[in-house]
Amino acid sequence: MKKPSIAMTIAGSDSGGGAGIQADLKTFHQRGVYGTSALTAITAQNTQGVHGVHVMTPEFVADQIRVVLDDLPADAVKTGMLANASIIQAVGEQLRKHQATKLVIDPVMVAKGGAKLLQDEAIQALLTQLLPQAHIITPNLPEAEVLVGRTIQNVADMKEAAKYLHEYGVAHVVMKGGHMLDHQLTDLLFDGQYFHEVEHERINTRHTHGTGCTFSACLTAELAKGADAVTAFHTAQQFIVMAIQTAPNLGFGQGPTNHWVQLPL
Numbered sequence: 001m002k003k004p005s006i007a008m009t010i011a012g013s014d015s016g017g018g019a020g021i022q023a024d025l026k027t028f029h030q031r032g033v034y035g036t037s038a039l040t041a042i043t044a045q046n047t048q049g050v051h052g053v054h055v056m057t058p059e060f061v062a063d064q065i066r067v068v069l070d071d072l073p074a075d076a077v078k079t080g081m082l083a084n085a086s087i088i089q090a091v092g093e094q095l096r097k098h099q100a101t102k103l104v105i106d107p108v109m110v111a112k113g114g115a116k117l118l119q120d121e122a123i124q125a126l127l128t129q130l131l132p133q134a135h136i137i138t139p140n141l142p143e144a145e146v147l148v149g150r151t152i153q154n155v156a157d158m159k160e161a162a163k164y165l166h167e168y169g170v171a172h173v174v175m176k177g178g179h180m181l182d183h184q185l186t187d188l189l190f191d192g193q194y195f196h197e198v199e200h201e202r203i204n205t206r207h208t209h210g211t212g213c214t215f216s217a218c219l220t221a222e223l224a225k226g227a228d229a230v231t232a233f234h235t236a237q238q239f240i241v242m243a244i245q246t247a248p249n250l251g252f253g254q255g256p257t258n259h260w261v262q263l264p265l
């Protein structure tokens with residue numbers, strides 16, 4: 001067998017399997033890369049919500065990253081739920097030590113059901129400790145509003161917010177429009193010079209649990225295989241739309257998307 005590319009996820013466990021580490025590993029596998037992981041927290045979660053959270057110590061998060069990267073160097077790394085500032089600091093230190101490149105930050109803050117997955121005091125740590133070394137950050141609109149401290153109501157606001165986040169040193173900003181109120185959704189990528197926009201129709205469904213995790217995992221998998229950021233963005237965008245369209249209709253709440261989407265590798 002030809003050696004596969006390796007993608008690593010540093011995130012929380014979603015016991016329901018639709019978001020978090022589980023969504024990331026399923027998506028990595030489906031996109032043909034070998035997935036590794038470091039857990040930041042365990043949630044007791046299903047499609048109806050988060051019923052409990054058990055956060056790892058920063059030392060143990062650092063241990064997982066260290067032993068994995070010492071043995072299985074990642075071609076790309078993504079972060080999801082990071083829980084608190086001490087974990088962010090530990091993650092930043094380990095990734096710098098291992099000179100991890102192609103880092104994708106999905107700044108997960110709140111679950112769709114409303115549960116908090118990142119402490120408020122940790123926002124500054126995310127901006128100053130992870131953004132300068134990141135290749136791509138992928139906020140949804142509420143996350144972008146918190147990160148820039150302004151409301152975002154339209155595509156012009158999204159572009160301003162993307163420029164603001166780019167100033168922190170991240171190479172590309174992907175702003176996801178899943179939370180727009182319109183019938184038409186816009187996702188965009190800013191590379192410091194140009195904006196790349198994708199407009200698509202909102203799919204009317206309750207099965208959107210883990211859309212952000214699945215999208216950023218696909219993006220990370222494509223980077224691991226050597227795609228440039230713009231190509232990876234377009235593939236991830238196509239992947240998530242197909243995953244929502246063909247969701248397996250599981251659970252009594254907001255169900256997972258279809259991680260078995262077939263797209264050329």
Ligand SMILES: Nc1ncnc2c1ncn2[C@@H]1O[C@H](COP(=O)(O)OP(=O)(O)OP(=O)(O)O)[C@@H](O)[C@H]1O
Binds near residue numbers: 177185187203
């Ligand atoms: N109802 C929908 N119809 C079509 N595309 C959608 C829909 N909801 C989300 N998307 C797409 O899914 C991707 C993820 O966007 P979204 O804004 O939902 O992320 P998110 O809020 O971080 O997800 P989550 O918090 O559930 O992990 C984007 O490409 C967005 O356009």
Ligand SMILES: Cc1ncc(COP(=O)(O)O)c(N)n1
Binds near residue numbers: 012209211
């Ligand atoms: C462990 C973990 N990570 C991320 C999410 C965000 O996903 P969503 O916003 O769809 O609930 C989640 N619910 N759980």
